[in-house]
Amino acid sequence: MTQNLGKLDRTIRIVGGILLVAWGLASQNWLGVIGLVPLATGLIGWCPAYRPLGLNTNK
Template identity: 55%
Template sequence: MKCNVGKTDRVLRIIAGLVIIGFGLALQNWWGAVGIVPLFTGIVRWCPAYVPLGISTNK
């Protein structure tokens, strides 16, 4: 698994994931679960959606 998420992309994904999880918890609904995706892809620095599109923000 080659890293395809760069530093800025990683930080934005982690922040977005935490914010979405926070809103989901505050509103007590399922949206918090959606925040797991950007949080996970930011932590592991690999996005499966980037692979078929040939995108990499990693320099």
């Protein structure tokens, strides 16, 4: 499992994930759980959806 996310991609995912989770908590909406996916992929630096698509933003 090699990293396939670049620095900008990871930053956008982490910030977006935090915002989605915060929105879910603030509005008491369970859909905020969706924010955990981009947050987790941003933190580990690997996106499983990029592999079959042949994408790699890591330099």
